[in-house]
Amino acid sequence: xxxxxxxxxxxxxxxxxxxxxxxxxxxxxxxxxxxxxxxxxxxxxxxxxxxxxxxxxxxxx
Numbered sequence: 001x002x003x004x005x006x007x008x009x010x011x012x013x014x015x016x017x018x019x020x021x022x023x024x025x026x027x028x029x030x031x032x033x034x035x036x037x038x039x040x041x042x043x044x045x046x047x048x049x050x051x052x053x054x055x056x057x058x059x060x061x
Contacts, residue, residue, distance in 0.1 A: 010038035
């Protein structure tokens, strides 16, 4: 597991999460915000140059 952060698409708070590296370098899944509880669709990509996962989030519709 790899610790990473995303900014909630609803309340815009930064939230810490974990990424399962065995899922590959590109992943997409839904995770609820720990602050406002709204579901976020997370798009996770491995950035090889920075050696970290980058996460973009938007509210689930």
